[in-house]
Amino acid sequence: MIQLDFAAVLVDWPLLLRGAALTLALTAAATVLGLALGVACARLRTHGGAVVRALATAYVELIRNTPFIVQLFFIFFGLPSLGLRLSSEAASVIAMTLNLGAYAAEIVRAGIDATPRGQLEAARSLAMTEGQVFRKVVLPPALGRVWPAMVSQIVIVMLGSAVCGQIAAQELSYFTNLIMSRNFRSFEANLVAAALYLAMAVLLRQALAWAGPRWLFGRVAPAGR
Amino acid sequence: MSLQRRSLLALTLAIGLAGLLRSPAALADSALDAIAARKSIAVAIPTDFPPYGFVGTDMAPQGLDVDMARLVAARLGVAVELVPVTSANRIPYLQTHKADLVISTLGKNPEREKVIDFSAAYSPFFQAVFAPRAMALHGAADLSGKSIGVTRGAIEDMELTKIAPAGADIKRFEDNNATVSAFVSGQVQVIATGASVAGNLMARNPQLGTEFKLLLKDSPNFIGVAKGDDKLRLKVNEIIAAAKASGEIDKLCLKWLGRPAGELPN
Numbered sequence: 001m002i003q004l005d006f007a008a009v010l011v012d013w014p015l016l017l018r019g020a021a022l023t024l025a026l027t028a029a030a031t032v033l034g035l036a037l038g039v040a041c042a043r044l045r046t047h048g049g050a051v052v053r054a055l056a057t058a059y060v061e062l063i064r065n066t067p068f069i070v071q072l073f074f075i076f077f078g079l080p081s082l083g084l085r086l087s088s089e090a091a092s093v094i095a096m097t098l099n100l101g102a103y104a105a106e107i108v109r110a111g112i113d114a115t116p117r118g119q120l121e122a123a124r125s126l127a128m129t130e131g132q133v134f135r136k137v138v139l140p141p142a143l144g145r146v147w148p149a150m151v152s153q154i155v156i157v158m159l160g161s162a163v164c165g166q167i168a169a170q171e172l173s174y175f176t177n178l179i180m181s182r183n184f185r186s187f188e189a190n191l192v193a194a195a196l197y198l199a200m201a202v203l204l205r206q207a208l209a210w211a212g213p214r215w216l217f218g219r220v221a222p223a224g225r
Numbered sequence: 226m227s228l229q230r231r232s233l234l235a236l237t238l239a240i241g242l243a244g245l246l247r248s249p250a251a252l253a254d255s256a257l258d259a260i261a262a263r264k265s266i267a268v269a270i271p272t273d274f275p276p277y278g279f280v281g282t283d284m285a286p287q288g289l290d291v292d293m294a295r296l297v298a299a300r301l302g303v304a305v306e307l308v309p310v311t312s313a314n315r316i317p318y319l320q321t322h323k324a325d326l327v328i329s330t331l332g333k334n335p336e337r338e339k340v341i342d343f344s345a346a347y348s349p350f351f352q353a354v355f356a357p358r359a360m361a362l363h364g365a366a367d368l369s370g371k372s373i374g375v376t377r378g379a380i381e382d383m384e385l386t387k388i389a390p391a392g393a394d395i396k397r398f399e400d401n402n403a404t405v406s407a408f409v410s411g412q413v414q415v416i417a418t419g420a421s422v423a424g425n426l427m428a429r430n431p432q433l434g435t436e437f438k439l440l441l442k443d444s445p446n447f448i449g450v451a452k453g454d455d456k457l458r459l460k461v462n463e464i465i466a467a468a469k470a471s472g473e474i475d476k477l478c479l480k481w482l483g484r485p486a487g488e489l490p491n
Contacts, residue, residue, distance in 0.1 A: 077403075080410040088396065088412075166403060167412075168374075168396035177313065178397060181378025184340045186317050 009188045012179045019175035020196055026089070026171060027158040027204065030096035034157070035150075037097060038104020039143075043134060045105065046112050056105070063102035069163045071095050076167040088169035092161065100157045107149050111142030140217040147217070151208045155201050162197070172196060255456035256325045265304040268294035269324035269449075272309040273401050275425050276481040277330045277348075277446075289481035290328045290446075293347055296473065297326065297448075300464045311400045313378040316341060319449050326461065327449030330419065332380040332442070341452050344461040346445035346489040347468075348478060352381035354439040355423045356415040362438040368393040374413035376404045381417045384441040409433065417441060421482075445489050462491075 010016075044056040063071065076091040086094065115138050123137040143150070165174030172193060180189040260266045270290050271278035278288040286307050298305035308324045315331065318324045319341055330350055333343050354373070356362050362371075369392030375382045377397035389395060396413050398404040401422050408416040409430055415438075416423070427435050448465070450458040468474045469489070478486040 076412065077406045077410050080412060085411060166399045168398055168407070174397070177377060177399075181313050181382070182336070184316050184320065184336075 004188055005185055006188050006192065008183045008185045009179055009192050012175070015175040015179060016172065016192065016196065019170060019172035020200060022089070022169070023158065023161055023171040024200065024204075026092050026096060026161050026164065026169070027154070029093045030100055030157060030161075031154050031208075033093070033097040034100030034104055034154075037101030038108050039139065041101060041105035042108035042112055045109055047130070047134070060102045060105050063098055064106070068095065068099055068160050069166065071099060072163060072167060088164070088167045091167060092164040092169040092171070095164075096157050096161060099160070100153065103153045103157075104150060107146045107153060108142060110149075111144075111146035112138055114145055115142060143217040144213070147209075147212045151205055151212070154208060155204055158204060159197060159201065255454050256322070256451060257454075257457040257460055260301065260303055260325055260457075265306050266298050266301060266326065267306045267308050267324045268298070269308045269310040269315050269318045269327040269329050270294055271312075271315075271329045273311065274330055274419070274421060276421055278309075289348055289477055290330060292477050292481070293448075294326070294328045296468060296477075297328070297461060297464055300467070301460070312376050313399065316449065319451055322451065325451075325457070328446075329449075330421075330446050331449045332444035333447050334380065334383060336383070337449075342450045342454065342458050344448035344450060344458055345465045345491040346447050347465050347474060348446045349482070349484075349487050349489065350446050351420050351443045352379075352384060352418065352441040353420065353423065353437055354385070354415060354417045354441060355426075355435050356438050358434040358436050360414070360438075362415070365439065366390055368415065370394075371415050372396055372413045373415040373417055374398060374404045374407040375417040376401050379419075380444050381419065381441050385417045388441070408435075466491075 041056045041060060044052050045060070048056065072091065072095040075086065075095050076088065079086065079091075119137055119141075120133065123133045128136070161171055162173040164171050165177060168174065176189050176193040180186040183189075270286055271288075272280050272286050274288070274290075276288050278286060278290040281287050286309065291307065294305055294307060308318065310318050310324070310327070310329055312329075315324075315327050315329045316337065319327045327341075328347075330348075331337075331343075332350065332352075337343075354362065354368070356371075360371075361367060365388040368388075369390040372394040373385065373389070374396050375385055375398070377399060382397060385395060396407065398407055401418065404416065404418060405422060405426050407413045408426070416426070416435075418426075423435070423437070427433075448461055450461065465474070469486070474489075475485045478484060
């Protein structure tokens with residue numbers, strides 16, 4: 001058996017806490033921006049003209065079919081050669097936003113596609129504009145229907161932010177790696193990090209399940225009714 | 226592709242698990258007996274660290290460390306199994322017995338001596354701070370307000386952390402490729418790295434006008450051996466001493482570094 005020495009890792013708790021805080025901050029920013037991007041893309045893919053639709057589809061497929069770390073490296077190491085230099089944190093938020101946006105677009109689109117035809121006809125018969133129909137009749141119940149899937153995707157993006165430490169963004173994995181390269185307690189450091197990620201994922205899931213109905217879409221009847 | 230190796234979290238967890246599952250009895254014996262029994266030695270070597278260890282156009286590892294690994298295996302009369310590692314994971318590889326020896330431009334420091342043992346030195350090396358010629362950088366205090374790229378866990382990281390003033394923005398990257406990319410793309414203004422990486426960087430990017438600024442540490446390379454395995458360590462020391470006496474070490478250094486080994490501590 002290897003001897004486990006958690007004290008050697010936990011003595012650096014201020015670093016772990018700082019890392020966890022940045023992980024949550026990156027996730028919060030990417031969630032807000034990514035959801036907006038996802039809804040916009042879903043709207044373009046369901047209601048846009050042919051060209052816009054093709055562009056949105058290209059974006060969604062490009063992001064969903066390439067690894068997150070490649071997207072991240074492209075933004076951080078690649079864009080400076082085009083003259084756009086971003087900090088590690090900004091590059092991380094942009095990469096996470098683009099990533100979440102693509103998946104969110106598909107999730108929201110599924111919710112939109114499930115809108116009963118009768119509701120659209122009823123809304124139009126009340127002389128609502130297309131924009132009003134989307135904002136008031138289609139989107140809120142669509143978000144409500146897909147919210148559990150969306151919450152899972154946001155959690156996946158938060159866990160995926162573990163690779164942002166590779167571009168020196170000082171999130172939880174960055175400090176975990178730093179601690180283990182100082183004291184070589186890699187097994188303990190990874191276990192502690194895993195426990196922290198688990199706790200953050202559970203909390204995030206609860207918080208989003210609570211926040212969604214209150215702030216985003218109101219209480220909606222479950223699908224099928 | 227080096228991207229796979231970047232998922233260090235998963236990798237070290239797997240290594241940790243492998244270590245956990247190993248029986249205590251297997252650790253008590255010297256790795257030397259195990260090496261003789263299976264007629265091969267697993268040596269951790271770098272593949273991102275020219276000219277010490279890198280991958281040639283034929284995709285085979287080569288370099289001073291790789292030649293040294295072959296030399297040690299030849300003297301032991303066994304086959305060599307090369308295990309590519311990064312700066313950050315080479316010690317975990319040794320600790321969990323994924324490798325019998327680490328010949329990977331490994332410098333000696335007290336933190337490392339707590340967890341592994343070291344042979345005599347086999348090749349010279351130094352770490353330093355490098356920056357564009359135009360930048361005024363005469364002492365550690367001048368690092369304040371600058372962003373400095375460094376490979377996490379490497380000797381230069383430890384030394385830089387010691388001397389850097391509070392105002393220095395140290396950005397730590399996973400391996401030398403990422404650190405060099407950050408410097409070349411302008412994500413960091415200054416780079417702290419080993420002489421070989423810097424040499425390679427300067428040769429490939431003459432437009433940056435990079436030059437040597439501050440010496441961080443003269444740190445010859447040692448071979449890493451599992452903690453407490455004196456039998457293997459003494460055997461390796463014997464091989465190094467013989468190779469120094471016969472001029473083989475000098476020949477390796479001339480071939481890869483363009484200079485003889487010079488004075489190396491035992």
